[in-house]
Amino acid sequence: MVTAFIMVKANTGEADRLRDNIETIEGVKSAHIVAGDVDIIAKARVETPAAVKEIAANQIQGISGVEDTQTYIAMD
Amino acid sequence: MRFVIIGAGRVGLRTARVLGEEGHEVTLIERDEATANRARNQGFTVIDGDGSQEALLEEAGVEDADAVGALTGDLNVNFSACLIADHYGCRTILRIDEEYRERIYRKYADVVDEVIYPERLGAMGAKNALLGGTIRAIADIAQHLQVVELTITEEAPINGYTISELQLPADSTVLAFGKTDGDLEIPTADESLEVGDRLVVLADFAVLSDVRQIVVGKTRGRAEAEQGADIESGTTTEDTEANTGGAN
Known part of the structure; x- marks a missing residue:
């Protein structure tokens, strides 16, 4: 299993909508609106690193209002 | 403090x-x-x-x-x-x-x-400068509501009428009136509207250009940038300029 944290930079004030959309993606365990230079941090737990990429690059970046994502894979 | x-x-x-x-x-x-x-x-x-x-x-x-x-x-x-x-x-x-x-x-x-968000105030100052003196944003009250000060021009349709004859669109209202060199005051009905006089109007963005057309007329700001006296309770020109500036 792979655990990943995905930082999401938005370009819309509709942070709630983004968070709710992200939370419905399969493999995403939780998503929170945070203060700072990113707007949302999502935690994903999936079978393979490729699935992480699918979630971040295709699904999350496909949501309107998402400007950019940055993914961190847990090593422990 | x-x-x-x-x-x-x-x-x-x-x-x-x-x-x-x-x-x-x-x-x-x-x-x-x-x-x-x-x-x-x-x-x-x-x-x-x-x-x-x-x-x-x-x-x-x-x-x-x-x-x-x-x-x-x-x-x-x-x-x-x-x-x-x-x-x-x-x-x-x-x-x-x-x-x-x-x-x-x-x-x-x-x-x-x-x-x-300081850039919002900076943008307001820049917009006023670009518009060239006949319309000046004083404050954003809400997302859709703005208080502006307009200066009556020669071409203005209301030039020569009185406050009571002034017909502004719905979603806009006159807050204050000032003669060319006078202070802004609560408007009275018989006050005559003449070139150089100033009206402070609260308006929805949707009708702002209509308000502008009625009070200022069609001509776009020739840079005759008149410095009107500031409303005491509102954001002054100085405040607006003081915040022009983005990053630290």
Whole structure:
């Protein structure tokens, strides 16, 4: 299993909508609106690193209002 | 009153200056050495370092400060500082770096009493300058509502009529009226509207251009930039210009 944290930079004030959309993606365990230079941090737990990429690059970046994502894979 | 301001850049320093001029006590925190020295040379009390550190905030006197302004360009620093300041019972002001975040922080940042976006005020000043003196934004009241001051021109359809004859669109209302060189006052019905007179109108953005056409006329701002007297209770020209400036 792979655990990943995905930082999401938005370009819309509709942070709630983004968070709710992200939370419905399969493999995403939780998503929170945070203060700072990113707007949302999502935690994903999936079978393979490729699935992480699918979630971040295709699904999350496909949501309107998402400007950019940055993914961190847990090593422990 | 006592204030702590984090960030001695363009926004923080000007805020400190204005507060200082009004007799308030201000301590700045700045992590960039050159920026800190510049403020110090101008007579401000400056503490060197990262304003998101509790020890530095304590050194700056957060314990008996009335309010803390987190005015750096770094949102992480600003938010942490507000968290700590809130814990000490201060009123907290957070500067945001991007406009869309205004809504998010207003809703979620419970520890923040007020969110400010200086670029909005800067843009208002720039817009006024570009429009060339016949229309001047005074304040954004809400997303859709703005208070503007309009100067009546020769071509204005209302030129020569009285206040009572003035028909503005729905969603707009006259707040104040001033003769060319006079102060702004509550409008009275028989007042005549002449070239150079000023009307302060509260209007929905949707009807702003209609209001403009009625009061100013069709000609677009020739740069005859008349400096009207400022409304005392409103944002003054000086305030608007003082905030023109983006990053620290």
